[in-house]
Amino acid sequence: LSEREEKNIGSMVVPILEGSKVFLLEVQSLITDCTIGIPKRVVQGYDRNRIQILTAIAEKKMYIPLGAKDLFVNVPGGLGINDPAADLAVLMSILSVYKGFSISQKIAAIGELGLRGEIRKVFFLDKRLKELEKLGFSGVYVPEANKKEVEKKKYKLKLIYLKNLDDLLERMKKNE
Template sequence: LQAVDQYSQYGEVLYISGEESPSQVKHRGDRLGLSGDNISIMSETEMESIYDYVIRKKPRVVVVDSIQTLYSSNFDSIPGTTTQIRECTLKIVELAKTHDISFFLVGHITKDGKVAGPKLLEHMVDSVLQFEGQEGLNYRILRSLKNRFGSTNELGIFNMEEKGMVEVKNPSEFFLSERDEKNLGSIVVPVLEGTKIFLLEVQTLVNESPFGIPKRVVQGFDRNRIQILNAVMEKKIGLNLSSKDVFVNIPGGIKIYDGAADLGVVMAMISITKGIEISQKIAAIGELGLRGEIRKVSFVDKRLKELEKLGFSGVYLPYSNKKEIENNKYNLKMIYLKNLAELAERMK
């Protein structure tokens, strides 16, 4: 509804509600403080009636909530079936192309987080955007799964407040607001998501395994990548974790795909295993190779500026990035590393 209100500034918007009555939609709009100007609400689920109305009124934007409630009277199957979703979407695509109308289709998702209905639905639209959130947390993550107009790696962070969804202007500060001055098994990593840099905390915990098979519990990071990092640490610096339970967590519900977070994970593991505290103003950037080398990462200048902006005092980073940034001035102490052996020596 907030998006509908914004689009209404540029022309007539039609909101087709297949799940709620117009009075329910209006009540939500009043609660959010929306004006309602240039917004029409239609409580209809028959595709033929919607088709005729849209051709007659020609709104600038149409929102369908939800596509699973629509049906075509030309078919006997019930709403939400593969046939109905496909045929209704085809009609909508025809309307959008013929009359230059933008359509937003709200869809249900399955238990594993995928768009419900035939895969064809995702192929027929220009963009697929998904809101994600964890129970008990006020913020929501808007993630692009498909985008014909740009990158699919972009993220938007929104906070759920009394007046609706509010954009979080500084996500890094938002995610790092609860850290202590000194931390065991925890460090900050600047990761790249699309064109944005997010500062995220990597938390690790290592315990003696009371059972024969040690556990590997990972949230927000690639579990196979953790296995590789553990193997490299054991081989190159003698940090034996094969008989211990290892837990890795990225607080906030965001999953890290950026290889530049490897060095942060390794430092957090060494910290918790050897009892070495890490200052909350220290960060780590670097990808780890199988030979124990710390490899060059991309967009290092952008990552350093984000750390500087949030008041960090030092950063561990690959030596191979030194030439790229040595002429730039940062209010950060640079600690360059070539390999794991140098890191282990510094963290004694």
């Protein structure tokens, strides 16, 4: 993570849980025009089927036409992500490339996506937020479903609550 630039297009950090440990991993995405009839989905370090689901959600709920584009998703460092709480970070890295907006390296995202576009509650959020604080992050996108448990504690992080993808689109419009 130390090699990331201050503003990044197509890059997002997610705190994932492996056993009882929290690891911060970067997700990188790249979108290109499809030059051959069938678009490619090249994925390293993340579940390829999950990418298909996330792109379908983006198309159906956010009206972002990714079906005719080549999509490349990578988790640098040779590690793999199996934590469903990484969905939001992966989708945000893809949207960042598609929309051409940069994301601060001090911002992370946590949230599992449902097929209806809802951002679902994640487990062990407190542990994840403490790790982000420890490593100097300033903000994090989190599910609104976790709000009650998080409000009871004080964090240095700016918590940006999202209920669904409509909330995410609204935030993106404000940052354009």
